[in-house]
Amino acid sequence: METYPFPRPGRDLPDALASAEGARPVALRSGGVAWLLTARGDARAALASAHASADPRRDGYPFLAPGGRVLRARRSLLRVDDPEHAQLRRALAPAFTPSAAAAARAAVARRLRALVAPLAPAGAGDLVADLASPAAAGALCDLLGFPAADQVLFTRLTHLLGSHATPEPVKADAEAALADYVRAAMRASAGNGLVARLVRRGDVDPAGLAGSVQTLITAGFETVAAQTAWALLELCEDPALADRLRRDRTQIPVFVETSLAANTVIHHGITRAATAAIALPSATLAPGEGIIVALPAVNRDPAAPAGRHLAFGYGAHQCLGRHLARVQVAAGVEAVLASLPGLRLAEEATALTYTTGEGVIGPAALPAAWDRP
Numbered sequence: 001m002e003t004y005p006f007p008r009p010g011r012d013l014p015d016a017l018a019s020a021e022g023a024r025p026v027a028l029r030s031g032g033v034a035w036l037l038t039a040r041g042d043a044r045a046a047l048a049s050a051h052a053s054a055d056p057r058r059d060g061y062p063f064l065a066p067g068g069r070v071l072r073a074r075r076s077l078l079r080v081d082d083p084e085h086a087q088l089r090r091a092l093a094p095a096f097t098p099s100a101a102a103a104a105r106a107a108v109a110r111r112l113r114a115l116v117a118p119l120a121p122a123g124a125g126d127l128v129a130d131l132a133s134p135a136a137a138g139a140l141c142d143l144l145g146f147p148a149a150d151q152v153l154f155t156r157l158t159h160l161l162g163s164h165a166t167p168e169p170v171k172a173d174a175e176a177a178l179a180d181y182v183r184a185a186m187r188a189s190a191g192n193g194l195v196a197r198l199v200r201r202g203d204v205d206p207a208g209l210a211g212s213v214q215t216l217i218t219a220g221f222e223t224v225a226a227q228t229a230w231a232l233l234e235l236c237e238d239p240a241l242a243d244r245l246r247r248d249r250t251q252i253p254v255f256v257e258t259s260l261a262a263n264t265v266i267h268h269g270i271t272r273a274a275t276a277a278i279a280l281p282s283a284t285l286a287p288g289e290g291i292i293v294a295l296p297a298v299n300r301d302p303a304a305p306a307g308r309h310l311a312f313g314y315g316a317h318q319c320l321g322r323h324l325a326r327v328q329v330a331a332g333v334e335a336v337l338a339s340l341p342g343l344r345l346a347e348e349a350t351a352l353t354y355t356t357g358e359g360v361i362g363p364a365a366l367p368a369a370w371d372r373p
């Protein structure tokens, strides 16, 4: 039996994930066996099922990386089922509507322009360290109401928590530090950031709220940074695409969707445990069996309708931040197109490295060059 996660040497998907097939059992590096789903139909059926639990305490829940104990401990909307999930999601949802994302657009774009401005005269830079990463971290601070200086702390902690190379005890310490940070932020809550608004509501279980704020940090930063970096890499590699988008900016959202499908950052996939039999198009899963939805494979399923992807998941836990994420990636593309003409890679594409050992994959750095004004 193949062992999962499959090794991913770089940008390309491992061959074993390259085609959508029926559900198949895989051995987990962390021990045990789970069903690997690579076809869109199976993925949707599993993620829509009321019997697919997101709770890591359930029998058979598959752990893809060391740190399962840490994952088990955090009470957050991402890792609980209804009714607790619905309650936490209801509390957070008003901050993540399409209109809330649209309202954030101007501030997001302003930050991107401010980050790009000093880059333009330099003629070269790393579009991950200089742009994608600080833009994502800054937007998250704005959303949550955290001081901008705290980016350094949560950038470090989310990296430790997201990396498969982090030993479990170090992960536990990072999780404890993040929990302390969030609790302190909740105690100090002032202003009109999301955390302060949630604390003022006072009707949400504080432990679930704190865990969910931790999830906003771990789910909403590296994902956006990596997705923005992928989109910028595509622009560096394809000047004709960059020119087309420059001429017709209304196509940028379409490009963002294509990029989400082609460069799916949650590359090991979404995990669930079956709590009762689940009938999928290609197999029937038994209670107590683990489920892994391999999103990159699902998003390349030739049976998928054009332009449709599950990069943000599907079903009850579908990404809460997806509207905001789209705004952020599009703003990154806009800012670069507007201010960095002649954008190109500063190194051979083959020299680029990727964060293959992490839950979120993207270019580790994006050395680029452009024409000086």
Ligand code: HEM
Pocket (backbone or CB within 6 Å): 054, 077, 078, 079, 089, 140, 143, 215, 216, 219, 220, 221, 223, 224, 227, 265, 266, 270, 271, 310, 311, 312, 313, 314, 316, 317, 318, 319, 320, 321, 322, 324, 325, 326
């Ligand atoms: C391109 C960027 C992003 C990608 C690709 C992404 C992807 C995903 C995926 C695949 C899930 C589903 C996980 C599952 O079903 O187990 C998810 C859930 C979630 N995401 Fe995102 N995400 C992104 C950005 C964001 C942002 C910006 C935020 C908020 C600031 C966010 C907050 C969340 C939350 C809170 C959940 C859990 C929702 C629930 O359990 O009900 N994400 N995301």
